[in-house]
Amino acid sequence: MFQKNGHNHGRCIISAMKIATDLCAERGVRLTALRSHVLELIWQSHQPVGAYELLDILKSERRNAQPPTIYRALNFLLNLGLIHRIESLNAYVGCDTPHTNHNTQFLICSGCGAAAEISDVRLDKAINALAKDAKFSVKHRSIEVEGQCPNCQVS
Amino acid sequence: MFQKNGHNHGRCIISAMKIATDLCAERGVRLTALRSHVLELIWQSHQPVGAYELLDILKSERRNAQPPTIYRALNFLLNLGLIHRIESLNAYVGCDTPHTNHNTQFLICSGCGAAAEISDVRLDKAINALAKDAKFSVKHRSIEVEGQCPNCQVS
DNA sequence: CTAGTTACTGTTATAATATATCAGTAATTC
DNA sequence: GAATTACTGATATATTATAACAGTAACTAG
Structure with a gap:
């Protein structure tokens, strides 16, 4: 976060x-x-x-x-x-959780440049599900979402 | 696919x-x-x-x-x-669907190098949900999953 | 503890990916 | 057909990353 x-x-x-x-x-x-x-x-x-x-x-x-x-x-x-x-x-x-086996995702703010590392299980499950549908065996994920963080959003 | x-x-x-x-x-x-x-x-x-x-x-x-x-x-x-x-x-x-406003994902095979473009709604929803939780406004997604495609998997 | 080995760092060179800039040419517009 | 805009040519350079070999520090076995 x-x-x-x-x-x-x-x-x-x-x-x-x-x-x-x-x-x-x-x-x-x-x-x-x-x-x-x-x-x-x-x-x-x-x-x-x-x-x-x-x-x-x-x-x-x-x-x-x-x-x-x-x-x-x-x-x-x-x-x-x-x-x-x-x-x-x-x-x-x-990364402040190097020990956990993390399939993580990044939210990257184009305003301040900060990156937040997320470990969202729903997302991870969605990837596993879609990979299964495609009969694809997953080795590595690169999930990077660019946008505006709460601090940088103009309201 | x-x-x-x-x-x-x-x-x-x-x-x-x-x-x-x-x-x-x-x-x-x-x-x-x-x-x-x-x-x-x-x-x-x-x-x-x-x-x-x-x-x-x-x-x-x-x-x-x-x-x-x-x-x-x-x-x-x-x-x-x-x-x-x-x-x-x-x-x-x-991309063979340039007209559709696609939040797509890529499955990339490290065996043959092929990339399959997927447009999975579950995944897209999961991203929207996690972004909402983080109060993050999404502009662009880069979802790239590396692994083995069905053709390249040794069984 | 010291010789041998492995891991780490120094150094030089170069590969791979991408952009800035200015000049010239082709297409479109009025 | 002149003016404008969009596209391409050409040169230079920026940015990101690795190869290869030499030297040094740390660890390991006897």
Whole structure:
């Protein structure tokens, strides 16, 4: 769901980082300084952010950062489910429920750019039903809905 | 829905081109030789095809074709709904129902690469419902489901 | 603890997708 | 037939992503 305009975003970041640390410990994989840093950068907002945008910020601290630097970190985080890729934007956004096996959907606001991750069971069931009708075996879903979030709607 | 393996694809092409001609006439826009040609190329199969792949084919006939050549034609066709863009593939596929105001979904086979356009009302309703819950006003949907089509499933 | 191995990062180059801009040509309109 | 609008040509460049190889850090077995 979309965050309220003045929400305490610091908490979102702290929580996300703790979830990531725990998940990596649990899985026995290394959340290196670089990966951790990239994840923090992604979590600076609820707006999906592009790889090169991240790279530019990263460069101000690691001036030798190159595209592979960022893409490796992104792929690591994607594989763990700590971030999602928004296909229609070529951008990346944090996920605060990486542990749950989520068939999620995104509502993307064209006003403020924020993306809300939804996990709607009705929708998921509808997809399963239509796939069954088509005798199609589902592997991956990319459900992205663009429009205006409550904060950005002019009434 | 997915086409059967040995279907008469010539008919798909002829039908699509007629639909396009009619639609352009109705809208008073010009289906120029270039645009018509690009549409035909897209309709050579039910597999979404990339812009540069189209460009390469186009070049064998118009050797001065450049990226803008193909992107202009694609944008024209997209605006009319004669083709769709598959975001998760950066590729384009023909639409045989451009006149209907369609909130469609795509089933994309990772085996053969074919994309089936579905217009499932349950799914559409589910999206409307979840958007309403989130007080989100929907403008555009991108629903892309990847998996195996009936023809490609190993049983 | 140290040699061997695996995982991670640095670095350079390049691939793949898409758009901006200005000039010229064809079609439509008045 | 002149003016306007729409379309195409042509060059340049922006944006997103990956390949490949070298070097370094971390882990693992003995």
